[in-house]
């Protein structure tokens with residue numbers, strides 16, 4: 001980074017339309033209406049950082065190190081990684097576990113994300129499984145830990161984030177070490193030279209600026225892995241109650257969600273004509289089965305058309321659309337509700353409250369009005 005360009009200027013130049021959150025770290029989200037593309041363009045793709053951006057890697061010096069419970073420690077430059085392993089591309093949704101947090105009626109700590117901490121991109125890289133196979137994973141391997149050079153705050157010694165995934169997910173064919181996004185080289189803001197792609201997992205497992213993978217025989221306890229960080233209570237927490245006695249589990253799956261990308265909030269549509277409603281639906285590891293739309297705040301529902309799963313893209317979001325037919329002039333509330341293949345639907349209110357405000361997949365409500373034709 002040029003010394004006179006601040007992190008915020010970098011973000012503003014790359015993504016001028018995003019809403020930047022008031023936070024020491026760089027965090028910004030899109031309005032759902034900006035996300036009306038099968039593949040989210042870079043300029044609309046949210047950014048989430050737990051600390052300050054790392055220094056830019058020197059491509060000649062950069063190496064990925066693989067160590068821990070392996071037969072051979074690996075050190076690979078980017079050209080070596082690209083030459084030694086099959087290069088694959090996968091379309092997948094990247095969603096922050098905190099997306100929708102602002103929808104909890106009892107507020108929680110954490111960035112007050114509305115619904116734009118999500119995007120769907122085509123990620124290009126090598127399979128983490130292939131790299132781990134080259135290192136020779138030992139039988140006692142249980143987890144992989146990801147390490148990056150970004151620090152909690154500028155000048156701090158501790159990492160901003162060091163998370164990982166269970167060994168089964170590390171070896172799953174969809175889990176990549178990516179250096180490309182939407183056909184372009186991965187940008188610095190999204191984690192170049194290399195980031196983890198862990199489809200179905202919350203964004204926190206998609207480590208950016210990856211420089212070391214350590215294979216462990218225990219669950220990783222790195223920065224933001226323990227306590228209530230990116231974890232959900234195993235049993236419900238009473239609103240305002242204590243959770244000191246409740247165990248918390250790492251979030252390993254994202255819930256089903258539908259997002260209306262059109263019309264945008266505040267829309268005005270004519271009475272007695274079709275009102276097209278469209279957007280995208282996705283689940284973590286369980287794809288959507290159906291999307292329903294209501295034009296009266298959730299009293300009556302119609303089935304939306306939901307695009308079929310594209311070949312080889314179970315982790316991509318899927319287009320839905322419906323034509324509503326509002327007759328009476330006045331204000332109106334559109335609601336979209338997705339149900340996944342295991343029959344789990346989005347709650348009409350919000351998801352079970354949890355102290356850090358994760359995984360709130362309560363339905364989105366888009367208010368507008370219907371007017372008599374002029």
Ligand SMILES: Nc1nc2c(c(=O)[nH]1)N[C@H]1C(S)=C(S)[C@@H](COP(=O)(O)O)O[C@H]1N2
Nearest residue numbers: 046047048049050096148203204206207208
């Ligand atoms: N090194 C590093 N990787 C990281 C983070 C971080 O703070 N540092 N944030 C994670 C979180 S919480 C999310 S939601 C995604 C966001 O990815 P993006 O900024 O490319 O949209 O990055 C993940 N990877």
Ligand SMILES: [Mo]
Nearest residue numbers: 096097203204
């Ligand atoms: Mo996140």
